[in-house]
Amino acid sequence: MYAFDPGALHLAREFRARPIGRRSPELERLLTLMRGEPMAGKYCVICTRPHEQWVLARLSGIRGVPPTLMENHVYHSIEEAEWEVFKLRWQRLGGGDLDAALAADEQENAR
Amino acid sequence: MKTIVGYSDEISVEPGQAISFMISSEKGLPFEARVVRLIHGDTNPAGPGYREEAVPGAADGTYPGTRRPIHAGSCALIPAGATPWNLDSFTFQAMIWPTRPDGGRQVIASLRDGAAGFELAIDEAGHLVGRIERAGMEALVLTGERPLLARRWYLVALSFDGTSGEARLLQHPRKTEALIRDDAAAEGAGTPGGLGLGGGTLVLAARAAQARPHEAHYNGKIDSPRLYARAMELVDFPPTAQLGLHTPGLAGAWDFSQDIGGISFADRSAFERGGSLHQLPTRALTGYDWREETRCFRDAPEQYGAVHFHDDDIYDAGWPADVTWTVPEGQASGLYALHVTTAEDEDYIPFVIRPGAASPRAKVLFLVPTASYLAYGNEHLAVDAALAERAHDILTVFNANDVFLMEHREYGGSLYDTHSDGSGICYSSRLRPLLNMRPKYQSWLGGSGSALWQLNADTHLLDWMEHEGIAYDCITDEDLDRDGVAALAPYPCVMTGTHPEYYSTRMWDALEAYKARGGSFMAMGGNAFHARIAYHPSLPGVMEVRRAEIGNGWMCAPGEGFHAFTGEYGGLWRRIGRMPQTMAGTGFAGQGFDISSYFRRNPDSYAPRASFIFEGVEDEIIGDFGLIGGGAAGIELDRADYAMGTPPHALILATSENHTSIYMLSTCEMYINIPGLDATQCPQVHADLVFYETPAGGGVFSTGSIAWAGSLSHRDYDNNIARITGNVLRRFALGGRFPVAATAPAATIGD
Numbered sequence: 001m002y003a004f005d006p007g008a009l010h011l012a013r014e015f016r017a018r019p020i021g022r023r024s025p026e027l028e029r030l031l032t033l034m035r036g037e038p039m040a041g042k043y044c045v046i047c048t049r050p051h052e053q054w055v056l057a058r059l060s061g062i063r064g065v066p067p068t069l070m071e072n073h074v075y076h077s078i079e080e081a082e083w084e085v086f087k088l089r090w091q092r093l094g095g096g097d098l099d100a101a102l103a104a105d106e107q108e109n110a111r
Numbered sequence: 112m113k114t115i116v117g118y119s120d121e122i123s124v125e126p127g128q129a130i131s132f133m134i135s136s137e138k139g140l141p142f143e144a145r146v147v148r149l150i151h152g153d154t155n156p157a158g159p160g161y162r163e164e165a166v167p168g169a170a171d172g173t174y175p176g177t178r179r180p181i182h183a184g185s186c187a188l189i190p191a192g193a194t195p196w197n198l199d200s201f202t203f204q205a206m207i208w209p210t211r212p213d214g215g216r217q218v219i220a221s222l223r224d225g226a227a228g229f230e231l232a233i234d235e236a237g238h239l240v241g242r243i244e245r246a247g248m249e250a251l252v253l254t255g256e257r258p259l260l261a262r263r264w265y266l267v268a269l270s271f272d273g274t275s276g277e278a279r280l281l282q283h284p285r286k287t288e289a290l291i292r293d294d295a296a297a298e299g300a301g302t303p304g305g306l307g308l309g310g311g312t313l314v315l316a317a318r319a320a321q322a323r324p325h326e327a328h329y330n331g332k333i334d335s336p337r338l339y340a341r342a343m344e345l346v347d348f349p350p351t352a353q354l355g356l357h358t359p360g361l362a363g364a365w366d367f368s369q370d371i372g373g374i375s376f377a378d379r380s381a382f383e384r385g386g387s388l389h390q391l392p393t394r395a396l397t398g399y400d401w402r403e404e405t406r407c408f409r410d411a412p413e414q415y416g417a418v419h420f421h422d423d424d425i426y427d428a429g430w431p432a433d434v435t436w437t438v439p440e441g442q443a444s445g446l447y448a449l450h451v452t453t454a455e456d457e458d459y460i461p462f463v464i465r466p467g468a469a470s471p472r473a474k475v476l477f478l479v480p481t482a483s484y485l486a487y488g489n490e491h492l493a494v495d496a497a498l499a500e501r502a503h504d505i506l507t508v509f510n511a512n513d514v515f516l517m518e519h520r521e522y523g524g525s526l527y528d529t530h531s532d533g534s535g536i537c538y539s540s541r542l543r544p545l546l547n548m549r550p551k552y553q554s555w556l557g558g559s560g561s562a563l564w565q566l567n568a569d570t571h572l573l574d575w576m577e578h579e580g581i582a583y584d585c586i587t588d589e590d591l592d593r594d595g596v597a598a599l600a601p602y603p604c605v606m607t608g609t610h611p612e613y614y615s616t617r618m619w620d621a622l623e624a625y626k627a628r629g630g631s632f633m634a635m636g637g638n639a640f641h642a643r644i645a646y647h648p649s650l651p652g653v654m655e656v657r658r659a660e661i662g663n664g665w666m667c668a669p670g671e672g673f674h675a676f677t678g679e680y681g682g683l684w685r686r687i688g689r690m691p692q693t694m695a696g697t698g699f700a701g702q703g704f705d706i707s708s709y710f711r712r713n714p715d716s717y718a719p720r721a722s723f724i725f726e727g728v729e730d731e732i733i734g735d736f737g738l739i740g741g742g743a744a745g746i747e748l749d750r751a752d753y754a755m756g757t758p759p760h761a762l763i764l765a766t767s768e769n770h771t772s773i774y775m776l777s778t779c780e781m782y783i784n785i786p787g788l789d790a791t792q793c794p795q796v797h798a799d800l801v802f803y804e805t806p807a808g809g810g811v812f813s814t815g816s817i818a819w820a821g822s823l824s825h826r827d828y829d830n831n832i833a834r835i836t837g838n839v840l841r842r843f844a845l846g847g848r849f850p851v852a853a854t855a856p857a858a859t860i861g862d
Contacts, residue, residue, distance in 0.1 A: 020706065022706075022772075025772070032501055036500070039497060043506070044506065044509055045508050045509070046508075046509050047508050050553065051155060051156055057509070064520045066514050067514065078505065078506065078508065082505070
């Protein structure tokens, strides 16, 4: 089975550069894993102002139970939401703080 | 937050006819109503923006608002009829196939008259439980010692002897297994004394309730329920079959295998206590005695004596009318809606005004694909299944309507969804609010950009025609199914919506007859003419799908592939024997829901026969822009194939390319599991733009792509997609017939 690799920071960079659209086969595998996460607690966004504002939410996975809104996670583009959820899923998969990992990696490369 | 919703009694009306609207104002707030003509439902600021026109009239006004609930859940109702039940002793028995024995208390049968009655149910722990009540006496309750297991046939029975006061409960599986036991029996004794039950209605799969019509709905199949006016010994029950129809004391023997398309069922006992089904449980399903060599209920109806009840079945919300509007004479045909607003929310209830018998006709008829709207009505794919976000490759975006539907599963799902017990939903009705069949509504299925689907996506076509000053009439699929080719005949040009996927036989035949009469046809979508549906012959506003052989969200169980409503075989038209390529030159090839792509012209586009289509178009690349995913080729793609019915003289004008790996080959095109079935590696996954002439001199044009219409308004409606569409439409509508003289075929072997 395909397994998540927390060291594959190049995939995070590829996604950050283009959250929607064409992917490398390697990134596609990671996204298939991330986007197929269980319905209970699965991330989604609720559009609160069409074309303007989206709020992060988690599905209940239970029929009849609405998603839980995370009101302090508000976005002004889908791409912004995509990147944030990518980071949250990266963490869920055991990759830790992606922002910190990217920053450390960039620092390492700069040396 | 969604706080006002509604539906209408009709989806298509003509001038002079009335249409009623049923509204639930969830907070009881008063609402304003007005009729509008829908033009452009897309609110995307990157496009021309939302557009509607007010139609001032008698419906305009303020109305008191009432919150109206939906009581989902099906059951069977059997009144005593002319002869009272007269039960002092009784035995009730049935074959059952429970699907959610762990789903809380579910009543299999209940009969009550005043203080007397009985109930056979599944309790909270999944055990069979019988309850017998008599006036002035303590209730007698019997519980089976082992729980029922899901999706296994059982004979269940409850009997009571009024003379002795003894009661018996039986749960007998049809099939035994090693290591587990799921049979059960219980006996109990109460004070001697008859039940004394005279009238009342026997309810199967639920019980009568106070605050709502019925409660404690059962999930699963019930087959051959029978009631006897005497107690049976447990030994009277044959281990794997039922008691006969000639057993003394028979008070009712209900047969679900006859009149399978209807909602009534007969009693084979001498008392003729026929009953009726409420909220459309599923019929034409295999019974306990089905043998796998039988595929169709018509061949052996006795093997199809089961009805599958669900706690979320819904046919008719049954709300009273709040607003009624009579369409004025002379009102133009088109897509309309009742717009209802409260201080905090709004809803649009769309409907079509079709031309009346005396109405002048436009040259273009827009065939509003309401069957396909219903098929997707209240779709829950992205809530119930992880597949949505994978198929989309975009984080799923929900809106207020979606959240409302997540909370209100009693509004029912679409033909892609499953019931609460996991069985496929095969009936969809419009007599309930369909909150994704709305202008302004965005859907995850619509890809990136405007993210429109079905009705709202189709407004891209209406808006473009309005912009171009092209007069058009509208009819719905229901009109086409009812009126046949007569509904199309007045028009030189008929245009479909962006995703006319679901067709009844009559709809298909009508379009074929129209083409055979010389009519010209513009198929403006993808995954068109794909699956068969059946409208009910007498119940309004409901249709059926049977997903035989190839699934889409779910798949029929073996032996259940025939429509209850019509007896026709269900599934994909290509499997039934009608290739979509024979209808408009293209058929389903693949789909993806992320970004769209473009078409590249083929040499066929330079053929003299196609010159009218490309007049004013110099570009090789067509439609590399648009509101649906950024291109004209996207979402669902249909391709031409001469071996599959694309006419041999058809011109394949352009072919889409460069789709993402999210676009996968259609399951109906897959004959073996191999890697490389996405669009980056599989050449079949593309859309073709096709034109051909019919033998009667009509033209057929097919875009093969759902996204096409989203490109029409680009650059203020001045672009190659709009130009091509306009060239075709004007030629079809105004240009007369095409020359169709046959030419000699090329030399063949032997010459």
